[in-house]
Amino acid sequence: MAAPVVLLAEGQPDLRALLRETLEDSGFRTLNAMSADDLWQAVDDVDVSAVVLDTAMRGPQGMDLCRALRERSNVPIILVGTNSTEVDRVVGLELGADDFLSKPYSTRELLARLRAVLRRGRGDAQVPVRRRQEARFDGWHISFTRRELRDPAGESVALTGAEFDLLTVLSDQPQRIIARERLMEMSGSRGTESSDRSVDVLISRLRRKLAHGKIAAPIVTVRGVGYMFSAAVEHA
Template sequence: MNGLKVLVVDDDPNVREIIRLYFEKQQIRLFEAASGEQALDMVEQAAPDIIILDVMMPGMDGYDTCRELMKLYDIPVIMLTAKGDEFDRVLGLELGADDYVTKPFSPRELMARIKAIFRRMQSKRNAGEDDSRHIIEYGGLSIRLDRREVLARGEKIAFRPKEFDLLAHMAKSPGLVYSREQLLEQVWGYDFLGDIRTVDVHIKRTRSKLSDFGFDCIHTVWGIGYKFEVGI
């Protein structure tokens, strides 16, 4: 992970210092912001590979900051949430965060989450090279594996990386029913440390984006999981 650039956004200087001291030993370049406003100003210049974003901050909180980041950048985000607060975790994932860590946390755990995200990203890139000439098409819906794009009757739908991975994985086997556990293992990877409800959050967000363009493709199979099927 040498050369990795990380932006940590937290109004607590003690939290930033704990992360900084640990990351320096890992030869990771760390940028610090004490507020959401400051973070948005820094992203363009710092060009971080990943952002660690606290939820509870004065002024622009982590939710608002995450919303703005998702509009402008395609950078993985790990959110720092209150211990045991499920609402914080789910809302962060719905906004597009890739993972979360509950406070108090160990820098070692945070580092493990970062490594897991980049292993999954590399795995998806390698898989994309194998699928570089494939296009999945169903009645006006086109999923381009080479460009990682989804087109609805020629109009591009904006998907976050994990949303695209989920849709593409299911669309490759239409009609096949996946349990949440299977999707977590096959899309997120065996080393994912988050909650299984992550699957439900991403399904909801992916389904909503498709429905905005008139596609009802992802269906719930009650008691089992989900399947991709067009035209039912």
């Protein structure tokens, strides 16, 4: 199996060099991107497995790059930023990032988070072991084998790995309240200072994608407890 390719879109040369050495010593291949142009060329030319994206990248601001990259691809994105606030982290997750690390951070922590988002992308995150291959609810169709969601019109709906894992957990236990902490554990959310809020952000993103016409998404907030998938689900 070919080594995963990680694109390092990091504005600090010394940190970029350190990350490259750490990742390559751990079995990854790396590509460097020092500007937005470098990033797009790499994404267009190479099958990139994940992107580490500095919010302070030159050219378009890193957050804008995150949004644009997510619109074009489901590649896992880890945002990193200096002096990041909770608002920065939430905005980054809203724009489609799979994780957010505040500088300074340890290379070991980045490596662990990188492996986690890659596991989710391959479909072997910490979600219940299943024999079911698909599920249907309110005209929607989930294929667990293809990790694909189709709306009632039959159109494919792009989900990030984290969004699909969350939908898997919710649809596995329809019409049951699941505590936020349990959702984090079951869907593979990271145990970080931002993970508590990240579940809420993922729920918000998933709701927008599950809304169809005037019909709201079947995800109910149970205040102070967690969330419930309100639709009846048929598994096969």
